[in-house]
Amino acid sequence: MNLLTEYKPAVNLPQSPESPEDVIRLENVSVRYRVPSERIGTFKEYMIRRIQGKIQHHVFWALKDVSLTVKKGEVFGLVGQNGAGKSTLLKLVARVLRPTEGKVWVKGRVAPLLEVGAGFHPELTGRENIFLNGAMLGFTRQEMEEKFQRIVDFSELKDFIDAPLRTYSSGMYARLGFSVAIDAEPEILIVDEILSVGDEAFQRKSSARLQTIRGQGVTILLVSHSMATIENMCQRASLLSHGSLVALGDPVEVIQAYRQLQAR
């Protein structure tokens, strides 16, 4: 089940009287990966070929001339087939990747909710991992000490907090990661298809938390293969295909375009 489908948003969205400001702007953004056609492993080989001018690259455009803006407080959906460039786009917003061409402009702190617990260490305790993960999100020790109790309470892992993470079940792992990320109070939250973590009760709780966060004016960038999630959660959505933006706007229309694309 997908927790996001349970909540109908758009009902009482906090709409400010004037049109909300932009928080994400992509202007003619392209990302080019250069994959060497042959594997050149050694430095010597590289230098020889470089001198001979024989390095051939297979050029691959993960994103091609994409322009879009996301407004404050919006839930913006990204749909597309595997390899369409969704994750690349998220990486651009998360500052992990710089565009090859074009400009990315982001206002506010970005917290990625992708692959929860990516930075966890199995030998450290839950407590130590909370601090480590918080540091990765750019927080100081004092800030983390302030957040700590709240994170533990939300994760409901109080009894296990001083046990090493390797003793956790995968559900507990995910719960801890989600609790840290959700407490980061970002201006922009990136959610990459990971919301099906934990048991049903925890999913419901996480979903409620996302709704609250939205109410506070947090912008959510959502990638999902579940069309129901996109339709129910997002105000606007965009469809990527082979790195190009092919549809942008009302989620229902974007989903239609996506289905047509897939039927082809």
Place this chain on the structure above:
Amino acid sequence: MRCVWLCSLNEKVMRISREEIPIYDSAQRRSHAIFELREALKYRYLIQELVRRDVLTRYKRSFLGIAWTMLNPLGMMLVWTIVFSQVFKTSSITGYAAYVLSGMLAWNFFSQSTTAAMVNLVWGGGLLNRIYIPRASFALAAIGTGLVNLSIGVIPLCIVMLFTGVPINISIIFLPVPMLLLACFSLGMGLIISTSAVYFPDVAEMYQIVLAAWMFLTPVMYPPEVLPAAYRFWILHLNPMYYLVQLFRIPVYYGRFPTWAELIPAILISTVALVFGWWFFSNKADEFAYRI
């Protein structure tokens, strides 16, 4: 249960006062090197936490735990002392064990921290693809971990000196200076090596061989006098690690303060390595996400 988290949500809604909002613009940037430095400073707590993680987890499941930080160099020292004094009959210097251990601490710091900087970036680099952290964090954390181990390693060194009759002099208070210079040199080298390893994975394998050869070219376990006189000058003076290992030994093993002639080359070498390494790394860092 339900009530508990609802309450915490409400409390959360209340506190939405925020400091200034950071703006990221991919088109706008000043010098890479200065930017990276500023980011590393901003994330200093992360670097501290990474060091903590490395120090704590390394021996976490072993029975003796952190004591291994001291036992490890001691054991290695024992092996080398026996090999060199018995097999090669080179125990011409007094307190040979202390000589070996002091050299080994400095050498191990260099070899381990540069290797760790590279491995952390290449194998732990997946993290760089998911979340923004300053790219130099891994190298800085590797050096930090090395410094913790090196400082702990000074304890067995003092014990060995006591046992082998090498006097511990007041000059030991100078030790932080060579440690700092070693750290600068290792950071510079670590950044160069890790950048190269991102582009050429073979560098990782090659580096271990280079390290082995380099160690035998540096008077870590033997006195410089055993080198053939014809090449001695060149082997020693073209080797940056010679200056740094010697500078580390001087305040402890030799029990005196270094002369300017010993200090200045070490300062120059480590500054050049650090500045060049930092510049090289931060100029290439944006491409890492395309490669790792």
